[in-house]
Amino acid sequence: MRLLIVEDEADLGNWLLRALTQGGFVPDYAPDIRSARALLATTRYDAIVLDLRLPDTHGLVWLREFRESGDSTPILVLTAQGALDDRVRGLNLGADDFLTKPFALAELEARLTALGRRASGNPLTGIRYGQLVFDSESRAFTVNGEPLSLTRRERAALTALVHRQGQPVTKEQLFEKVFEIQSDVAPDAIEVVMHRLRKKLTNSGVGIVTVRGLGYFLKVEEA
Numbered sequence: 001m002r003l004l005i006v007e008d009e010a011d012l013g014n015w016l017l018r019a020l021t022q023g024g025f026v027p028d029y030a031p032d033i034r035s036a037r038a039l040l041a042t043t044r045y046d047a048i049v050l051d052l053r054l055p056d057t058h059g060l061v062w063l064r065e066f067r068e069s070g071d072s073t074p075i076l077v078l079t080a081q082g083a084l085d086d087r088v089r090g091l092n093l094g095a096d097d098f099l100t101k102p103f104a105l106a107e108l109e110a111r112l113t114a115l116g117r118r119a120s121g122n123p124l125t126g127i128r129y130g131q132l133v134f135d136s137e138s139r140a141f142t143v144n145g146e147p148l149s150l151t152r153r154e155r156a157a158l159t160a161l162v163h164r165q166g167q168p169v170t171k172e173q174l175f176e177k178v179f180e181i182q183s184d185v186a187p188d189a190i191e192v193v194m195h196r197l198r199k200k201l202t203n204s205g206v207g208i209v210t211v212r213g214l215g216y217f218l219k220v221e222e223a
Contacts, residue, residue, distance in 0.1 A: 001024075001025050001026065001046045001047065001112065001113070001116050002025075002026045002027075002028075002043070002044070002045050002046050003020060003025050003026065003027040003028070003045060003046065003047055003048070003049060003112065004027070004028050004030060004036060004039055004040065004043075004045045004047075004048045004049070005017065005020075005027050005028070005029045005030065005048075005049045006030045006031075006032075006033070006035075006036045006048065006049065006050045006051060006054065006059070007029070007030075007031070007049070007051040007078070008031050008032060008051060008053070008054050008055050009051075010031065013029050013031060014029070015176075016029070016049070016105075016108075017029045019105050019176050019177070020105075020108075020109070022173060022176075023105070023109050023163075023177075025109070025112070028043065028045075031055075032054050032055050032056045032057075033054055033056050033057040033059075033062045034056055036048075036062075040071075045073055046073075046074070046115075046116050046119065047073065047074040047075070047076060047112050047115050047116055047119075048073055048074070048075045048076070049076050049078065049108070049112070050062075050063065050075050050076065050077050050078065050095075051077075051078045052077060052078065052079060052080075052083075052086055052090075053080075059077065060086065060089055060090060060093055063075065063077070063090065063093045063094060063095060064093045064094070066094075067093060067094035072119075073119075074096045074097075074115040074116070074118070074119050075094070075095050075096055075097075076095075076096060076097045076098070076099060076108075076111055076112060076115060077090045077095045077097070077098050077099075078098075078099055078100075078101055078103075079098055079099070079100050079101065080100070080101060083100075096115055096118075097111050097114075097115060099111060104152060104153065104155075104156035104177060104178055104179070105156070105160075105176055105177040105178075106155075106156035106157065106159040106160045106163075106177040106178065107139065107152075107155070107156055107159065109159070109160075109163065109177070110139050110159050110163070111139070113163070127162050127163075129162065129204075129205075129206045129218050129220055130204060130205030130206045130220040130221065131143050131144045131203075131204050131205045131206070132148070132201065132204045132205070132206045134158075134159065134162045139155070139159070141155070141158060143201075143203065143204040144203075144204075148200065148204075149200070150197075150200065151196075153178045153179070153193050154193055154196060154197050154200070156177055156178045157174055157177070157178050157190070157193050157194065157197060158197055159177075160173070160174055160177045160178070161208065161216060161217065161218045162218065164217065164218075166217055166218060166219065167217060168211055168214040168215040168216065168217045169215045169216055169217065170214065170215035171187065171190055171191075171215055171216075172187070173215070174190050174193075174194075174215070174216065175187055175189075175190045178190060178193060194208060194210075194216060205220060205221055206218055206219070206220055206221065207219050207220075207221050
């Protein structure tokens with residue numbers, strides 16, 4: 001999935017560039033609207049991640065111009081905590097989704113995947129592992145049809161494992177997807193999240209397997 005990231009914070013932009021590439025996306029990075037326009041003139045993107053507080057043009061101003069030009073590329077807007085007015089205006093101007101800073105990488109990836117699927121007309125939203133089902137539209141997990149209660153970090157970790165479809169995810173990759181870039185927690189904190197996840201998946205028919213040197217992956221347990 002080809003992405004354009006429009007974000008003026010260099011640290012966040014470069015982190016997203018690296019992390020989304022590891023997640024299988026093909027991202028380009030623009031620090032301002034001028035750079036974004038230059039990239040859009042030569043490249044067709046599947047989705048755009050748009051910050052609003054940009055140095056040359058406000059994101060919502062450009063969003064209006066972009067939609068008025070007839071371009072329907074899905075746009076996910078990054079907003080500050082509690083910026084309700086921005087979300088309302090953005091929806092009215094043609095934004096497809098929103099994510100509030102700070103955010104977990106796994107949630108961003110799930111939202112982008114859902115945007116790409118809707119744009120392609122593919123209605124499939126469910127991923128199943130045994131009795132565990134992930135709906136990427138609502139980003140909710142169920143076990144035997146019942147909602148699985150998860151914290152935001154647990155949901156981010158489980159989402160990352162589900163999207164790898166049985167392939168290992170390293171501790172470092174999980175840490176990036178679960179904890180925000182500004183987080184000051186120790187890398188071993190991911191082990192606490194995985195321990196809690198294992199307990200919550202006890203009756204799901206799905207286990208989290210640890211492979212030394214490789215990471216974690218989901219496995220359907222034998223009856």
